[in-house]
Amino acid sequence: MKEDKGSSLLLVVFLILLLSLLGVAVLGASLGGAMRTERSEENVQSVHLAQKGLDEAIAAIYDRFNGRLIEPESLGAQLAGFTEAFNAQLADAGKGGSEIDAARPFYQVVSVRCADDGKCLSRGSSGSAAYQYSLVVTAEAEVDGAKRRLQQEVMLDTYPDFLKYAFGSEGVVTIGGAPYFRGSLYAGEALQLSDTAEYVYLGARRTQVSQFPYLDPMLGEDGQPQDDSGWIIAGDGGRLHYGYGISYPDGVDRYMAVYDRSLAAADGVDRDKTHGLGQRIRVEPPQKFVSIDVRSSFLDKVRDSLGDGAGRQDRSVIESVYASGGPTALIGLLESSYPSRYAWLGAQPVLTAEEPPVPDILLGPEPSDPGESPPEPSAPNAGPDPAAYEQARLEYEEAVAVYEQAVADYEEELGEFRAGLASIGASGQAGSAVVTGPLVLDGSVPAIDFASKGKHNWLIVHGDLELRGPAIGATSGDGAAGEEAGPGAGGVGGGEGDADASGPNGSAGSDSSPLRLRGNVLVTGSMTLTGQVDVDATVYVLGRTDIRDGAIRGLQPGGTAPRKELVLIGGGPIDLYRVSSFQPVGAGYGSGTEADGQVLDAFLYTESSAGLYGVGSAFWMRGGFFAKGDLTLNATLGSTAEDEARQRLSFPEQSSLGKEKARFIIDYNSSVFASQEAALPRVNKVRLTTGPLRLLPQGDGANG
Known part of the structure; x- marks a missing residue:
């Protein structure tokens, strides 16, 4: 027992020490947790404050550029100038800070710089994004010693949005049947999808059950789908409907809302039938859409046609004169106030003289030799009176000489006229030209081919422009186009009476070479295009446009x-x-001669409503089609034939055909921004999009 003396005391001391250690540990953990929580809150607060700095800088950028007419090609230089001035202002306010930097906690905008430290072009972009401009905004904040620096990329452009879509409308988009799109679609007010195409044949309304539309993204240079392509952008998520049936009623009660039914579901039969369109819809406020006004854009280009010296005052005068007197007054203004800026080509020469007919007296036998005794008038085969015959011959030869001189004068004038069209933009000459319409391109005037195609080189056609290229494929005498006048076809589509007995050649004669249109053209009247035309052009038309049997x-x-x-x-x-x-579709889009014969390399925009048909006709486009008003499209798959006995068209089994057999295909062409940059319309609204936030490591410079 003596050995156990004091053990209780040691045990108590040990327990006291252990509990003390546990208490210190708990206290340390509590204090550490509190400190970590406080530090975390400080970090979060500093991030939020830094983001507030980014938001203020982005708001300043938007305020600086929105609502102003900006030339797209000059936006990069303007952004570079803006960043230089903005960063200088930051430095003047306090060595990279701002007036509020003195307070703690504080935040500041560190810098706003071009993404490429040069022209502010967007980094690593392709397609339309390659012609956006990009700024990198850096901001930092500090809360009780916790400093965080954030960076965000801001993309801007001033191109109208219609050029960024394969198909779309600012109004209601209605698609019946199975067209095929590569690119993105836009539906500003509403989208209505059906698996049934409507058409008119021999004056009767018909329908054909097909499939739902196909939509694929564009592929990048690496062959991978582009993330920003292959989407349906909708302005109103509550007005997206689809369904099965012959037509949409006045309401959409027979159809299903995309976000309420199985189209948008993760599984279900409709996902396959609609080719997964429900998973490719994105809603954006329509206010973000950058629209254009055709008349305003037209007058902008008239100002550009004046040359480098034209400014805002000239633009205001042009606007005022056009508003009061229309195109005629506008041309009068150009002729009176800016005559040296244009080559005044006048009207296209026309051969008004007609080849004289051979007189009847010269068609018969020649008179007998005057030295011989004249035959009796009643004798058989008696020749004409020699004097009358000689007089008729002289008069005919004089008429022929007059006609040949008229032809020679016409050919000389025509040569000068063609030379004038070819000299637009040539060094040492007026940069633009004015022609009194109608201007007709055919065998006699086969080309508009500018010497230089720049921002200030324009041909103004005061009147109509007609392009009559050589025919493609079948002639216009088949009379089988009645289905193209679909229901409500106010904008696009033909009727049964549209066949032109003269054919699309017009006066092109036997020349089978395509017409050539290379330049920037302003047309105050209407435009007609038929046959084969090779193009590199931007054309503004104030009137209507008729593209009939065209291969562009x-x-x-x-x-x-x-x-x-x-x-x-x-x-x-x-x-x-x-x-x-x-027209047969053959092996499908991109295969065989059928593909080349009916492809249109074109972006078409109308300020009106439009109705398109790929039921009897086949249209394959590399480009896009956009309408400011409502847009309706009906299309089927495979080759189509007439069934006159049943008074309808006959179609192959639609469910067994793939998207490459669609009769209406639009393959978006992103190179339009590069090839037509100088002539594209300007807008007074900047589209601004922001990239993801990036948290910079401590010690990174202002450029990140």
Whole structure:
């Protein structure tokens, strides 16, 4: 027992020590947790304050550039100038800070710089994004010693949004049947999808059950789908409907809301039937859409046609004169106030003289020799009176000489006229030209081909422009285009009476070479295009546009450069149709001669509503089609034939055909921004998009 003496005391001391250690540990953990919590709160607060700095800088950028007419090609230089002035202001306010930097906690904008430290072009972008401009904004904040620095990329551009979509409208988009799109679609007010195409044949409304539309993204240079492509952008998520049936009623009660039914579900039969479209819809406020006004854009380009010296005052005068007197007053202003800026080509020469007919007296036998005794008048085969015959011969030869001189004068005038069209933009001459319409391109005037195609080089056609290229495929006498006048076709589509007995050649004669249109053109009247035309052009048309049996093929610059295209911006409706329908689709889009024969390298924009048909006709486009008003499209798959006995069209089994057999295909062409940059319309609204936030490690510089 003596050995156990004091053990209780040691045990108590040990327990006291152990409990003390546990208490210290708990206290340390509590204090550490509190400190970590406080530090974490400080870090979160500093991040939020830094983000507030980013938001203020982005708001300053938007306020500086929005609501101003900015030339797209000059936006990069303006942004570079803005960043230089902005950063200088930051430095003046306190060595990179701002006036509020003295307070703690504090935040500040560190810098706003071009993403490429040069022209502010967007980094690593392709397609339309390659012509955006990019700024990198850096901001930092500090709360009780916790400092955080954030960085964000801001992309800006001033191009109208319609050029960024394969198909769309600021109004209601209605698609019946199975067209195929590569690129993105836009539906500003509403989107209505059906698996059934409507058409009119022999005056009767018909329908054909097909499939739902196909939509694929564009592929990047690496062959991978682009993240910003292959989407349906909708302005109103509550007005997206789809369904099965012959037509949409006045309401959409027979159809299903995309976000309420199985189209948007993770599984279900409709996802396959609709080709997964429900998973490719993104809603954006329509206020973000950068729109254009055709008349305003037209007058902008008139100002550009004046040359480098034109400014805002000239633009105001042009606007005022056009508002009071229309195109005629505008041309009068240009002629009176800016005569040296233009080559005044006048009207296209026309041969008004007619070849004289051979008189009847010269068609008969010649008179007998005057030295011989004249035959009796009643004798058989008696010749004409020698004096009368000689007089008729002299008069005919004089008439022929007059006609040949008229032809020679016409050919000389025509040569000068063609030379004038080819000299637009040439060094030492007026940069633009004015022609009194109608201007007709055919066999006699086969080309508008500018010497230089720049921002200040324009051809103004005061009147109508007609392009009558050589025919493609079938002639216009088949009379089988009745289906193209679909229900409510106010903008695009033909009717049964549209066949032109003269054919699309017009006066092109036997020349089978395509017409050539290379330049920037302003048309105060209407425009007609038929047959084969090779293009590299931007055309603004105040009136309506009629594209009948057209093959619009982009000019090839050479090498691996992409083909050019036609950008046509119309203030009136665009009628797009085939006089002779039922073109075969062959192996499908991109395969065989059928593909090349009916492809249109074009972006078409109408300020009106439009109705498109790919039921009897086949339209394959590299470019896009956009309408400011409502846009309706009906399309089927495979080759189409007439069934006169049943008074309808016959179609192959639709469910067994793939998207490459679609009769209406639009393959978006992103190279339009590069090839037509100088002539594209300006807008007074900057589209601003922001990239993800990036938290910079401590010690990173202002550029990140």
